[in-house]
Amino acid sequence: MNPIHSLIFDLDGTLLNTIADLAHSTNHALEKSGFPTHAIEAYKYFVGNGINKLFERALPEGERTQENIARIRSAFLTYYDAHNADYTAPYPGIPELLSQLQADGMALAVASNKYQRATEKLVRQYFPDIRFAAVFGQREGIPTKPDPTVVRDVLQVTGCTAEETLYVGDSGVDMQTAANGGLVSIGVTWGFRPRTELEECGARHIVDSPDEIRRLAVG
Structure with missing residues (x-):
């Protein structure tokens, strides 16, 4: 070498x-839009390709539209900017x-x-x-x-x-x-x-x- x-x-x-803060923030955004949330462990497989891909994976299969991703992104960013060091x-x-x-x-x-x-x-x-x-x-x-x-x-x-x-x-x-x-x-x-x-x-x-x-x- x-x-x-x-x-x-x-x-x-x-x-x-960072997984707990990412999970809590995404769950907050999902809940706000009426979608089901996920266990923290599940997020280890949702992250890694940028936040839009995170939201796509976290949304129910039939709900992965650009409109829903944008809505989750907006709620996530507001929450995560304030809470990204809670558990990290x-x-x-x-x-x-x-x-x-x-x-x-x-x-x-x-x-x-x-x-x-x-x-x-x-x-x-x-x-x-x-x-x-x-x-x-x-x-x-x-x-x-x-x-x-x-x-x-x-x-x-x-x-x-x-x-x-x-x-x-x-x-x-x-x-x-x-x-x-x-x-x-x-x-x-x-x-x-x-x-x-x-x-x-x-x-x-x-x-x-x-x-x-x-x-x-x-x-």
């Missing part, structure tokens, strides 16, 4: 456990990992399918001492992961090559994003998706603890 100079992290399920927290060992990697001189970035405003807010709130080179969420007119546009945008900011960069995430979408961008992927097992999904989607490495990420990065 080439010497590593930068790492790109997914946010939800990788750095932060970094995974154990993540703040320490980021501090160590920063001290090692690594360029660090976030690439998420969460909408940009919330991505920036949560990164700022939970990792105030980390100087991320780039924090990219879902941006208007930019395709979501697994499209590699966000990876190319990060590399442009960091000045690092794909060969010098590791991509860390918890889902098949993340592993595909890394492959599409020409990056070595690290799948984490503490997130929202099972190890089998990471394996099936070609994870180059699979780790069970943040310490293992640093070992892969710095040797």
Whole structure:
């Protein structure tokens, strides 16, 4: 493996456990529109492809219209903007990992399918001492992961090559994003998706603890 100079992290399920706040906010929006709600665990399989896809999956099969998705989105955004840190927290060992990697001189970035405003807010709130080179969420007119546009945008900011960069995430979408961008992927097992999904989607490495990420990065 080439010497590593930068790492790109997914946010939800990788750095932060956001699932309860995403679930409560979506359930609030569904309930407000008269649709059935779901258990928190179910949301681990609804998230990962941006919020419109989240709402499409959460709606009953016969109700997945653009109109309903827009209605749920509107109610969700109002609620989630106010409640996106009620239950959210970094995974154990993540703040320490980021501090160590920063001290090692690594360029660090976030690439998420969460909408940009919330991505920036949560990164700022939970990792105030980390100087991320780039924090990219879902941006208007930019395709979501697994499209590699966000990876190319990060590399442009960091000045690092794909060969010098590791991509860390918890889902098949993340592993595909890394492959599409020409990056070595690290799948984490503490997130929202099972190890089998990471394996099936070609994870180059699979780790069970943040310490293992640093070992892969710095040797």
